[in-house]
Amino acid sequence: MSWTERQRLMLREMGLQVWSPAAEEAPLAAPVPPPAVAVPAPTVQPQRQAVTGPVATMDWDTLRVTVAGCQACTLCSSRRNTVFGVGNPNAHWMIVGEAPGEQEDLKGEPFVGPAGQLLDNMLRALQLTRSEAEPERQVFIANTLKCRPPRNRNPEPAELAQCEPYLMRQIELVQPKIILAMGRFAVQSLLRSSEPIGRLRGRVHQYQGVPLVVTYHPAYLLRNPSDKARAWDDLCLALERLRVAPVRGGDPGAGAA
Ligand code: SF4
Numbered sequence: 579m580s581w582t583e584r585q586r587l588m589l590r591e592m593g594l595q596v597w598s599p600a601a602e603e604a605p606l607a608a609p610v611p612p613p614a615v616a617v618p619a620p621t622v623q624p625q626r627q628a629v630t631g632p633v634a635t636m637d638w639d640t641l642r643v644t645v646a647g648c649q650a651c652t653l654c655s656s657r658r659n660t661v662f663g664v665g666n667p668n669a670h671w672m673i674v675g676e677a678p679g680e681q682e683d684l685k686g687e688p689f690v691g692p693a694g695q696l697l698d699n700m701l702r703a704l705q706l707t708r709s710e711a712e713p714e715r716q717v718f719i720a721n722t723l724k725c726r727p728p729r730n731r732n733p734e735p736a737e738l739a740q741c742e743p744y745l746m747r748q749i750e751l752v753q754p755k756i757i758l759a760m761g762r763f764a765v766q767s768l769l770r771s772s773e774p775i776g777r778l779r780g781r782v783h784q785y786q787g788v789p790l791v792v793t794y795h796p797a798y799l800l801r802n803p804s805d806k807a808r809a810w811d812d813l814c815l816a817l818e819r820l821r822v823a824p825v826r827g828g829d830p831g832a833g834a835a
Pocket of ligand 1: 741
């Protein structure tokens with residue numbers, strides 16, 4: 579599939595109307611160059627501490643079991659399931675959301691329900707998937723919090739702080755080539771920034787040497803469809819970042835996990 583076809587599919591999947599008679603009449607004779615997505619220089623973030631404590635040395639299976647039995651904050655008393663994450667543990671793309679909602683808590687999987695469907699549509703348009711696939715195509719999706727806050731209230735700072743080492747260790751183990759931070763709490767946790775999404779999106783940040791792009795949470799996009807075009811721009815930016823620096827962490831000497 580050409581980039582132009584993918585772009586049209588993406589926009590349609592996200593609910594944006596596309597009118598392109600030239601493409602209908604002569605799709606092969608008049609190829610359109612890829613969208614010119616400027617990739618601004620990465621934004622320098624404050625140096626973060628690496629994961630410390632027992633979580634720092636956990637392998638994938640130990641981490642999963644530890645999260646499943648975690649009682650480090652009060653959310654353990656009301657959860658039905660922990661939501662560890664889903665996807666390929668060697669994925670090139672990592673998507674970080676906020677906290678599980680009711681459906682996620684029931685199913686033990688992030689991004690289910692309408693917001694999850696929108697995310698899956700967005701991923702499909704980029705030929706990415708959460709289902710089984712090779713690391714180049716299969717994303718890993720995790721949340722900032724692994725347990726659902728009651729009545730979907732906002733996470734408390736103390737809960738985010740308690741849960742953060744799990745996400746940090748997941749990122750260390752996955753070693754993604756690009757991170758998409760979706761929503762305010764994912765951004766606050768990964769970038770240590772309380773600036774609004776609108777101010778942080780549109781440029782490439784860094785998380786522990788990994789390029790990070792900020793975008794809107796799919797649940798927000800369902801409530802504010804006019805921002806879907808901006809989310810599309812963010813995905814284009816992330817894809818373009820991978821194209822210009824197709825190595826882990828932007829280090830030309832780095833190899834695959
Ligand atoms: S939210 Fe995180 S820190 Fe709190 S109980 Fe669940 S896994 Fe543990």
